[in-house]
């Protein structure tokens with residue numbers, strides 16, 4: 648069975664695509680067979696890494712026709728410096744700039760739950776399926792959330808982001824809960840303090856978020872111990888189209904390197920994968 652992990656947030660610009668790209672490549676570096684799915688109408692993940700082969704079909708055919716084979720493009724592992732890896736890093740590209748797919752999902756009776764059933768066809772081919780989503784509520788975001796076993800939500804520790812997490816992302820989960828009756832239960836959500844700087848303010852907000860135990864959720868929602876620091880390495884590695892753990896394998900000083908951060912995150916999120 649492939650683990651399906653959806654990176655989501657109802658706020659834009661919080662780091663979803665950067666996190667999806669880096670976590671996916673880190674897992675591929677561990678030897679995992681990883682499929683990325685760019686479920687954002689703005690195809691940022693689609694151009695994050697150089698591609699080795701480009702399929703002419705993409706997300707639209709995956710969702711509307713259930714085409715799981717002809718929709719997969721491949722990332723060039725050697726040019727992103729994962730050349731030795733026995734893993735795979737493939738991607739279903741985003742091809743819905745006009746939002747036609749969003750409309751289709753909205754007006755198709757099983758629109759929001761189809762992707763979940765379609766993705767099970769990847770179970771024997773991939774170990775991990777990572778979905779990147781748009782930072783706004785919509786039918787495509789719903790479909791991605793409902794197809795995941797686990798949700799990962801980056802939260803920058805600023806007061807507006809923290810409030811948006813409480814209001815927007817938790818609200819989205821509540822709204823989608825009834826879909827369990829249609830065979831699409833909402834998976835547990837892990838909040839990840841993201842782009843942490845070392846100010847007292849960031850630490851206070853992080854503490855507040857952690858203190859809120861999300862008791863009524865009964866373990867459905869927790870904030871991870873791992874945090875992702877704010878460092879230029881994430882932008883620099885994105886510019887060079889390589890994963891942050893290859894760009895910044897080690898670092899001296901108080902801030903965790905890209906490799907250390909990805910290792911800690913994987914260990915906490917997917918403990919069975921971190922060797």
Ligand SMILES: Nc1ncnc2c1ncn2[C@@H]1O[C@H](COP(=O)(O)OP(=O)(O)OP(=O)(O)O)[C@@H](O)[C@H]1O
Nearest residue numbers: 659660661662663664665782842876877878881882
């Ligand atoms: N750890 C980090 N430290 C500093 N900057 C970062 C970090 N991670 C990402 N960034 C930068 O933050 C910006 C937003 O990141 P990203 O595009 O991943 O967010 P997003 O949530 O996918 O946005 P959108 O909602 O528009 O899809 C980018 O410029 C990225 O380079």
Ligand SMILES: [Mg+2]
Nearest residue numbers: 663664687691
């Ligand atoms: Mg994005």
